[in-house]
Amino acid sequence: MNHNPSPIPEPHATPRINPNPNPIPTPAATPPDILRCAYMDIVVTDLAASREFYVDILGLVVTEENENEIYLRSFEEFIHHNLVLRKGPVAAVAAFSYRVRSPEDLDRAVEFYTELGCRVERRPGGFTRGIGDSVRVEDPLGFPYEFFHDVEHVERLAWRYDLYGPGALVRLDHFNQVTPDVPRARAYMEDLGFRVTEDIKDEDGVTYAAWMRRKSTVHDTAMTGGNGPRMHHVAFSTHEKHNILYICDKLGALRKSDLIERGPGRHGVSNAFYLYLLDPDGHRVEIYTQDYYTGDPDNPVVTWDVHDNQRRDWWGNPVVPSWYTEASPVLDLDGNVQPIVIREEPSEMAVTVGADGFSYTREGDVTKGFKLGDTL
Numbered sequence: 001m002n003h004n005p006s007p008i009p010e011p012h013a014t015p016r017i018n019p020n021p022n023p024i025p026t027p028a029a030t031p032p033d034i035l036r037c038a039y040m041d042i043v044v045t046d047l048a049a050s051r052e053f054y055v056d057i058l059g060l061v062v063t064e065e066n067e068n069e070i071y072l073r074s075f076e077e078f079i080h081h082n083l084v085l086r087k088g089p090v091a092a093v094a095a096f097s098y099r100v101r102s103p104e105d106l107d108r109a110v111e112f113y114t115e116l117g118c119r120v121e122r123r124p125g126g127f128t129r130g131i132g133d134s135v136r137v138e139d140p141l142g143f144p145y146e147f148f149h150d151v152e153h154v155e156r157l158a159w160r161y162d163l164y165g166p167g168a169l170v171r172l173d174h175f176n177q178v179t180p181d182v183p184r185a186r187a188y189m190e191d192l193g194f195r196v197t198e199d200i201k202d203e204d205g206v207t208y209a210a211w212m213r214r215k216s217t218v219h220d221t222a223m224t225g226g227n228g229p230r231m232h233h234v235a236f237s238t239h240e241k242h243n244i245l246y247i248c249d250k251l252g253a254l255r256k257s258d259l260i261e262r263g264p265g266r267h268g269v270s271n272a273f274y275l276y277l278l279d280p281d282g283h284r285v286e287i288y289t290q291d292y293y294t295g296d297p298d299n300p301v302v303t304w305d306v307h308d309n310q311r312r313d314w315w316g317n318p319v320v321p322s323w324y325t326e327a328s329p330v331l332d333l334d335g336n337v338q339p340i341v342i343r344e345e346p347s348e349m350a351v352t353v354g355a356d357g358f359s360y361t362r363e364g365d366v367t368k369g370f371k372l373g374d375t376l
Helices: 047-057 104-115 182-191 241-253 321-325 348-352
Strands: 034-044 061-065 069-073 083-087 092-100 119-123 134-138 144-148 171-179 195-201 207-213 221-225 230-237 260-266 273-278 284-289 302-305
Touching: 034 047, 034 144, 034 171, 034 230, 047 069, 047 083, 047 241, 092 104, 104 119, 104 134, 104 144, 171 182, 171 284, 182 195, 182 207, 182 221, 241 260, 241 273, 241 284, 260 321, 321 348
Parallel strands: 034 083, 092 144, 171 221, 195 302, 230 284
Antiparallel strands: 034 092, 061 069, 069 083, 119 134, 134 144, 171 230, 195 207, 207 221, 260 273, 273 284
């Protein structure tokens, strides 16, 4: 990844179920009532190059900009921004930001994370433009989380079809985080009020990833097993599949197809149509559409076998190794890169790709079912 510490390869290990001897305690304090993922604050090393990628190519709307920052939003958004591009020396993530239901939920966030012994900082004037009273924390997993309620409203462009392009990004959909111990992360996020919609496991009970939501979609964030804390991707939605295909055609026409890391395709997990891109600093962006409703209280959790060849791509196409191994570093509240903790459980790539791993198209089919491992 350009300008970042070299990616740390996923380690091989003997399977163990949630080996972490230090589970995160459940606070007695009431967690904040989170509405949705709202914006990501990222550091980029070349603001002009990032502006070309996010504005000129992907078409995000500029709410405000200066020589050091660009505030961007999607077409259906009415709050000030969904993405902050901030010029800095090291490409990294400064905040995963969530909107909460009321101003009182900021008090709850302070109490919740203070009880956990986390570093907490509150700014009545906000950390970014257009956002009021905010709380940022270094959470128990090492991620910089932010919570806010008060916002500056801007024009929602949902009806401005004169401005829409054929690849219009209409919503911020989710985050994806890389963390060494997925069960530990999952339990903490459930304490924070998130509900699990899907996960990936093996026959030994090892969990490789979990998808969790607050709004009624498949996820507001996902925990992917790997060396972390790191940011795997930030995802924006389009209305239809053809919007994603247009983005691919546009990148080809601009001779920028090397920005496409993976896809287009359809996920098994989430059932969504997807495309993964890498911005000029290597931050991964997913373009995403057409997952499903999850809002009922008895919405069933979908569990995928890690060896199911269709879990990551419904068509059984192989996943490029960089998608498993590379991710963006995250910052502490002082702007320093958080140290990386190595995953002790097996990596998804190691158990499903290459000579040591396998995947099946039809479980039990030993003659035609191996596709992914043979491909790579």
